[in-house]
Amino acid sequence: MKPQIQAFFDPATSTVSYVVYEADGRDCAVIDSVLDYEPKSGRTATTSADQVVAFVRAHALRCRWLLETHAHADHLSAAPYLQQQIGGRIGIGAAIRTVQHAFAAVFNHKPAMLDGSQFDHLFEADEEFLIGALKARALHVPGHTPADMAYQIGDAVFVGDTLFMPDVGTARCDFPGGCASMLYRSVQTLLSMAPETRLFMCHDYPPAGRAPRWEVTVAEQRAANIHIRDGVSEQQFVDMRSRRDAMLGMPTLILPAIQVNLNAGQLPAAEDNGVRYLKIPLNAM
Template sequence: MKPEIQGFFDPTTSTVSYVVYEADGSECAIVDSVLDYDPKSGRTSTTAADKIIAFVREHQLKVSWLLETHAHADHLSAAPYLQEKLGGRIGIGAGICKVQHAFSAIFNRKDEKEDGSQFGHLFEADEVFMIGKLEARALHVPGHTPADMAYQVGDAVFVGDTMFMPDVGSARCDFPGGCAGDLYKSVHRLLSMPPETRLFMCHDYPPAGREPRWEVTVAEQRAANIHIRDGVSEEEFVAMRTKRDATLQMPVLILPAIQVNLSAGHLPEAEDNGVRYLKIPINAL
């Protein structure tokens, strides 16, 4: 089974969103959508999401799922906006509850539930679900966060923040609940699939001189990934990842993104003056 896949690259956040479907007129899923957010002004817009809407309508698709691979720290999800316009259920891994709990104290989320009920569906490890006639499987791939999921649809896998293109490497593991050893095991689970399996990245940070790309095969990753190709031991990977993570700055949008994405992309309710507010904790990270 080889589903049709359309990628949408957002250059501001280096995020790739996807529409996966069987054929024109079929049901589809949207993976890792982006709500545009300007941290300087605090303004949102729907430019990226509207491109997806136009594609869905052009191909006469019916949205069954709005899938999140994890609670992103680098962009706000557009899932609620897309749901309003196109329908579909918002789904994420059941481990989101651990991430909600981990950030509860940082954002003083005392009035927010930590049971994942903000989402339409919580996927258990290896849960099988349908996108119309396409069979899909939710794969638990912790490491970047404890909640990360990859979604396998036929010969395609949407890997989330596990690995990147071969010349970029792997995802960081220093967020709450992250673990480089877990990520090593998760990546190797994905790379144990048939060599022709298509892997679709959640991000691309291309080196100078290369245009953004987001599709690669298992064989290509095993041969050339600069962090986790064949022959790299778990001990070597953990040492590299730990050392590298210690030098990384926080993502630009982590504070607005996490608190919104823990609530399935829903913005905070407006206060009595009609304005919505996000919290910026001081000296908490």
């Protein structure tokens, strides 16, 4: 079955969120939502998420799932806000526990925060689930992080940060638990699908002169991806990725984003003055 897909591009973080559904009046899933966050002022807003809410309501959709492809380091998830507005269960890959443990020392997180229980559902590799009549499957695609998932829904696959558009390439692998060899193998799993399979990116960082895009076929990726097209060996990819990652700076929002997203998008509890505070660890990364 071919799902209906509505994309929402957030220019501040270059993130693409999706509403996936069968038809108006039916069930839907939201993938990789964005909570607006201004790092200079520490202010949050729901402008991006409200576009999703408006679309879901306008099409009389019932939200069943709020899916995360991984614990993002470049934006905060709006999943808890969306859950309040339109419902749905917050889901992520079961290996999120590995990422929680990897950052436990950085944020001084206690054992109770390291079991993945902040999320409503932890997907195992190849677990099947339903979005109304749409059949979906959770694919474990580690490499960018140990917990990355792609969601196959009908003829579409939402690949998270395993791949970018062909003229951008692939994601970094130097976060805790990341591995370029794993990413290579994960991408090969995706690119072994039928050539006409539609792949939907989580981000787009377009070269000068190109507008943002986020949909491409397996055939197009295999023919033209600048990092991992057909003919690029695993060792060639690992060497390229290692050189490239060594030159990259940390994402601007990694410290606020990771601590919030490892907690299923929940912001820290307010203190006795009614203000919430993010922790910025010094000299810990």
